[in-house]
Amino acid sequence: MAQVTLNTLRKVYPNGFEAVKPASFTIEKGEFVVLVGPSGCGxxxxxxxxxxxxxxTQGDLQIGDRIVNDVDPADRDIAMVFQNYALYPHMTVRKNIGYGLKNRKIAKDVIDQKVTDAANLLNLNDYLDRKPSQLSGGQRQRVAMGRxxxxxxxxxxxxxxxSNLDAKLRNQMRIEIKALQRRLGVTSVYVTHDQVEAMTMADRIIVMNGGEIEQIGTPAQVYHSPASTFVASFMGAPPMNLLDALxxxxxxxxxxxxxxxxxxxxxxxxGIRPEDILPDPxxxxxxNVTLIEELGAHRILHATWAGQTIMVSVAKDVTAExxxxxxxxxxxxxxxxxxQTGRRL
Structure with a gap:
């Protein structure tokens, strides 16, 4: 486990575009932190x-007790899981998982044991001799995690x-990833544009917008006390109602x-969350309710209030028309x- 510290970390591309404005925060040992925001937020x-x-471009990045700004990726003691799995199609699952260790000249018996342990952890024992093309998307993602x-x-x-998995498999895999991280206790940084993934997986969420950090907090803090109208509208499904008031x-x-x-x-x-507006005679x-959206466990009422559009979330057994x-x-x-600024008062 490593603590990760960013000290005014900034990224500016040669064309002058500032992709990440100076950012400072610390990720504690064993913590699961999710970076969330729309496409292009940095x-x-x-x-x-x-x-x-x-x-x-600017600032310092510290992993453990080392400043690693100029350290090669291979020497940072990190492991990365990509969106596209990045598996070798001609290799079996066994060889894919152990490939990095083989490149580092690890003894074969040690590699075999580590691959077996990872396969046990990820329920991949029955697939070790298959090629990636013979696996489902979820199984391929497990192989990437095993590696x-x-x-x-x-x-x-x-x-x-x-992001390449269907909705049902995404739900299953996010539970598996979170449970796996808990068992291994490894410090983890997870990037997603899906606020549901962020809310369900993170110990802390870092919400980004336009290259800068809007808010850092626990899922409960970000949901119930958003730091800005951007966070309020981005986090939550349906999002917080934002109404002009005097x-x-x-x-x-x-x-x-x-x-x-x-x-x-x-x-x-x-700002009012849809579940905090309560039908009451x-x-x-x-x-004025204009549309009722049936979602099984609950309903979303689309309505207007004093000329402004709102959403109300009610239980399935609440009578509504x-x-x-x-x-x-x-x-x-x-x-x-x-x-004017959209910042929380």
């Missing part, structure tokens, strides 16, 4: 700098490893109705953001 560039596949595991690295790096006389109002007490004056953006607020509905608001679950 998360993969950040991972590639940690891996040594991208030069660092990383046998190296006993101090740091695992995952670059969107599940603060006057220490009260936040929508459509002239007071929603909550709030110190300040002028326009703000009010005696509720103080009136919405289009038209007028009275609701109550969980006042202790509200988030307030600066209307």
């Amino acid at each position: 998360k993969s560039t950040m991972l590639r700098m940690i891996a040594g596949l991208e030069d660092i 990383a595991i046998v190296r006993d690295p101090s740091l695992f790096l995952f670059d969107e490893p599940l 603060v006057a006389e220490n009260a936040a109002m929508i459509g002239g109705q007071t929603i909550a007490q709030f110190a300040g004056h002028g326009p703000v953006t009010l 005696n509720g103080d607020f009136e919405i 289009t038209g007028t509905m009275h609701v109550a608001i969980k006042s202790d679950a509200l988030s307030f953001f600066d209307a």
Whole structure:
């Protein structure tokens, strides 16, 4: 296990494009950290700098007790699992898993034992003599993980490893990866654009946007206390409702109705998670439901409130139909953001 420290790490390409703005954070030993954000936000560039596949423009990267800015990828004691598996098609599973060890001149009996141990861990025993073309996508991903595991690295790096899998297999594999990381206790950095993967797998999430870090926190912190309107709208399915509100006389109002007490004056953006709007015949607020989305375990009500679009998440047994509905608001679950900057107030 290794602690990883980034000190004002920055990446600027020769054409002047700043892919990663100065970033500083520490990943603790054994921690599973997920970098999440939309395409082009800089998360993969950040991972590639940690891996040594991208030069660092500015700042220091420390893995364990070493500054590794100028250390070759092969000498950083890391193992990387790629999106496309990067398996050798002409080799068996056994040879694919042990190939890196063979290149390092490890004794054959040691390689055989490490491959066997990894196969046991990943349920690949029955596939060791098959070629990658004879495997499913999930099995190929396990082989790629096996190849990383046998190296006993101090740091695992995952670059969107599940994006090529179907939804059901993605769900299964993210549980397996998280359980495996827990058993091995290896410090891990995982890149994804899927906020569900981030929420379910991470010890801490780093949300990126436009090359900079928007927020670092536990899944609960990022979900319930987003640091900006970007985080609020990106994390969560469905995302947080963001509504234009007005603060006057220490009260936040929508459509002239007071929603909550709030110190300040002028326009703000009010954030409410869809599950924190509660259908209630005696509720103080009136919405107009325009569409009901059935999702099995729950329903999403698409509605308007004082001329603004909102979503409401309700349990499957809650009676709902289009038209007028009275609701109550969980006042202790509200988030307030600066209307200009989008930052949390």
